Amino acid sequence: MGNKCWNYPECKNETNTEFCHDCLMNGCVKPYVNEQFENNFRYHSPKDGQPERYQLIRDKAKELAYLIDGNCPNSREKSLAITNIEQAMMWANASIARNE
Structure with a gap:
């Protein structure tokens, strides 16, 4: 079973996933940092x-x-x-x- 939506308790959706479709579709962005992405998508002098x-x-x-x-x-x-x-x-x- 997945985690509750990351926007919980504000999210009223009973879904058991960290990627609540309703929250994501309404403009919310999951507060998540992927260090690999941060490194890969930055300028490296x-x-x-x-x-x-x-x-x-x-x-x-x-x-x-x-x-x-x-x-x-x-x-x-x-x-x-x-x-x-x-x-x-x-x-x-x-x-x-x-x-x-």
């Missing part, structure tokens, strides 16, 4: 040594993209491979920015 590491990752990703571009026929699969290199590069750089 570069710290010492990070820009150089970001560039190293970008350079290696670009090298792999050129390798694939020059050796694979134009196709959906090739496009996906390059897209995934871009994603890997961005997530690798995000891991540095968000976790140091």
Whole structure:
């Protein structure tokens, strides 16, 4: 069984959930802080040594993209491979920015 609505006792809904539909639909926002969200959705200014590491990752990703571009026929699969290199590069750089 879930918790009472977070807006309890003001909420008159008898639902047993922390996400009371009536309260949320009437403009209330659950007073909840997710530390991971707070970290992931904020600006991370570069710290010492990070820009150089970001560039190293970008350079290696670009090298792999050129390798694939020059050796694979134009196709959906090739496009996906390059897209995934871009994603890997961005997530690798995000891991540095968000976790140091």
